[in-house]
Amino acid sequence: MVESTLISPDNTWALWAILTGIAALSIYLEQTYPWASKVTGAIIGLVIAMALANFKIIPTDTPTYDMVWDYVVPLALPMLLFSANIKKIWKESGRIVVIFIIGGIGTALGAILGFFILRNHIPELYKMAGMMTGSYIGGGVNFVAMADNFVISKELISALVVADNLNMALYFFVLISIPSIPFFKKNFNHPLIDELERVGEDEEAKTRAAAYWDKKEISLKDIAFTIGISFIIVAISDTLAEFLGSVIPTNNFGLSLLNGLLGNKYLIITTLTMILATYLPNFFGNINGAQEIGTFLIYIFFVVIGVPASIHLIITKSPLLLLYCAIIVIINMLFILFIGKLFKFNLEEILIASNSNIGGPTTAAAMAIAKGWTPLVLPAILAGTLGYIIGNYFGIFIGNLLSIL
Incomplete structure (x- = not known):
């Protein structure tokens, strides 16, 4: 039966x-209004997109959406890795x-623990x-x-995206609140917080997205090369x-895992771009x-994945998925706080690193800007960029590992 919508498939x-x-409107709102920047x-x-689909304005399935999955997503990844110079990051x-x-x-430990708790x-x-391991090490990219x-x-x-983003909204609220909680101020070093204690919140914090995506010079050559x-x-x-996927056998656990890793185009895209960015940095x-x-x-991809989200599915499926995402984030936070305290990392470094894990470089840089932790803005971006690289490895490894356990 053909779906009847205002815009035909x-x-x-x-x-x-x-x-x-919709992608352009979302970016405009995010960079213009504080409430949209938080959302x-x-x-x-x-x-x-979800509203348009549920009100039968646009179809839930069409070859146009497949083009986004097949072409737009793979093209986005190398573009976001052009700055992934491993030597510079370190x-x-x-x-x-x-x-x-x-x-x-x-994050990986949380993904494994949550899997054994909820797999039935x-x-x-x-x-x-695999998807959430990759996402909670490098962010939405x-x-x-992994999707x-x-x-x-x-x-x-x-449904997973809805659960993931609701979870991240709660997580970011907790993360931003931690520096003002007496327990953490008492038990962790926090030199940047101490330095800024007398200073009010930076104006840039009101438009974090706009501050991060500030204007820069760009030429036709830049666009062509990109x-x-x-x-x-x-x-x-x-x-x-x-x-590689066709020549590597899958006779046993080791070979099956190797096939899943080396036969994955995203892993090769990540590795190849990283090598180029590292050895041709200029x-x-x-x-x-x-x-x-x-x-x-x-952003176009996020619009597309909102399309098939039925309200009923979100209500029935998202609660358990929300619990799974929450388990990963809680383990990530407890683990990084414990090890960070053990090795005397500053509280600001720990929080920015955790933000880079869960949200990626954009949200980590935004938090550093919002908190006035200027020395951590560049490290947040670089660490988050590293997450683009290692997150894919971790995600594919965990997904393939758990599939045969």
């Missing part, structure tokens, strides 16, 4: 206009990187474990990559992954606009 131009228009443009786009953000990796281990209640939970890697219904992905190189990286990675580091274009493409 074969009206490609109208659907692309709606997808890109995040990704959630705004998802909710608008040199300029060593302390944050160390505690960030510790937080990543906490949530079908195909190992796939969601890794969620996108496309693990074959799962779009309805469940939408798009052209990304297409080349994805084409090579897709071909290589298909070849070239890739000077391509302006790559992160902006890549982020806009990710």
Whole structure:
């Protein structure tokens, strides 16, 4: 039975206009209004798309959405990794990187623990474990990559996104509140908080998204290189992954895991881009606009995953998924706070690293700006960028591991 909607599934131009228009509107709202910045443009786009679909304005299934999954998502990943120079990340953000990796281990432990607690209640939970491990080590970019890697219904992905973002909203509230809680102020070092205690909140905190995405110079050459190189990286990675996936056998646990890793195009995209960014830093580091274009493409993806989210599915499925996401985040936070305290990391470093884990570089930088922790803005961005790289490895490893346990 063909779905009856105001915009027909074969009206490609109208659907692309709606997808890109919602993405643009979400970014505008996020950068203009404090309430929208707190909600995040990704959630705004998802909710608008969900409303349009539930009110039968746009279809829930169309080849246009498949194009976003098949082409837009893979292209976004290398664009967001052009600045992933491993040498620079380590040199300029060593302390944050160390505690960030510790937080990543906490995320993986939480994903495994949650899996064993809830696997009898949530079908195909190992796939969601891989997705959320990747997401809670590198942010939404890794969620996108892992969602496309693990074959799962779009309805469940939408429900997971809703659960994930509700969980993150609660988590960010807790994270922002921790510096003012006496227990943490008493038991952790916090030099930046002490330094700013006499200073009021920075004006930039009112428009965190706008501060992060400030204007920069960009040329036609920048745009051409960003798009052209990304297409080349994805084409090579897709071909290589298909070849490796076909020649590596799956006779035992080790080979099956190796096949899942080396036969994954997102892992190859990540690795190839990282190598290029590290060994050709002057070239890739000077391509302006790559992160902006890549982020806009990710916003289109968030609009698309909001489309098939039925209200009934969210009510019936999201509570357990919310619990699973909460388990991961709680273990991440407890683990990173415990190890951070043990090795005498500052409270600000621990919180920014945890934010980089769960939300990615954008939310971590936004928090550093909002709190006035200026020395941690760049480390937050660099650590979060590292998360784009290692999050995919962790996510695919955990998903494949749990699938055969």
